Amino acid sequence: xxxxxxxxxxxxxxxxxxxxxxxxxxxxxxxxxxxxxxxxxxxxxxxxxxxxxxxxxxxxxxxxxxxxxxxxxxxxxxxxxxxxxxxxxxxxxxxxxxxxxxxxxxxxxxxxxx
Amino acid sequence: xxxxxxxxxxxxxxxxxxxxxxxxxxxxxxxxxxxxxxxxxxxxxxxxxxxxxxxxxxxxxxxxxxxxxxxxxxxxxxxxxxxxxxxxxxxxxxxxxxxxxxxxxxxxxxxxxxxx
Numbered sequence: 001x002x003x004x005x006x007x008x009x010x011x012x013x014x015x016x017x018x019x020x021x022x023x024x025x026x027x028x029x030x031x032x033x034x035x036x037x038x039x040x041x042x043x044x045x046x047x048x049x050x051x052x053x054x055x056x057x058x059x060x061x062x063x064x065x066x067x068x069x070x071x072x073x074x075x076x077x078x079x080x081x082x083x084x085x086x087x088x089x090x091x092x093x094x095x096x097x098x099x100x101x102x103x104x105x106x107x108x109x110x111x112x113x114x
Numbered sequence: 115x116x117x118x119x120x121x122x123x124x125x126x127x128x129x130x131x132x133x134x135x136x137x138x139x140x141x142x143x144x145x146x147x148x149x150x151x152x153x154x155x156x157x158x159x160x161x162x163x164x165x166x167x168x169x170x171x172x173x174x175x176x177x178x179x180x181x182x183x184x185x186x187x188x189x190x191x192x193x194x195x196x197x198x199x200x201x202x203x204x205x206x207x208x209x210x211x212x213x214x215x216x217x218x219x220x221x222x223x224x225x226x227x228x229x230x
Contacts, residue, residue, distance in 0.1 A: 042205060042221055042222045043220040045217050045218070048217065050215070058217065090159060100164055102161045103218060105158065107158045108159075
């Protein structure tokens, strides 16, 4: 089954404790991206990657890091989480080079930072 | 900058009623794509439809229909004979492609509640 898999689904942590949210897709997509969803703000792009070893900032990259060492994986790293990073996070992928290719989203990771 | 406005924050209708979710967008691009996604209570995002800027034909899929009007920059979504399973948050989104980034600009969503 074609899918984007995120782990964990729920995460509660404390301020300053480094964490990683994993994302993997099995569709051989070149393009991957991270979004965060906050009430009243919709979804906003954090980082994106057009291919292996190619990453760039989205609209709200502060406090986040990403890496793309393999095509299928695109982890989101919070080196020193803060309460304002409490949010619902989505990883997504799509075919690069195909204009308007729909984004396929993972099931989301609900992060709480206390 | 691109922008998507979903002015209806929450809508409640009784089951079997028809309901329309509004979406208005702003873009300077001549080529763009519009999307609707559904987010049920379980939280995942489900792709519903994509429409490109050159295709203004309305689309119908079962009880769902979409009305795209470039003249008013709107891409509205209608559910006919609503059902409880339609209860969800619905997002309208606009695709921009700058330097290879297929970023979606989302509206703030409309929470639809279908009352049995």
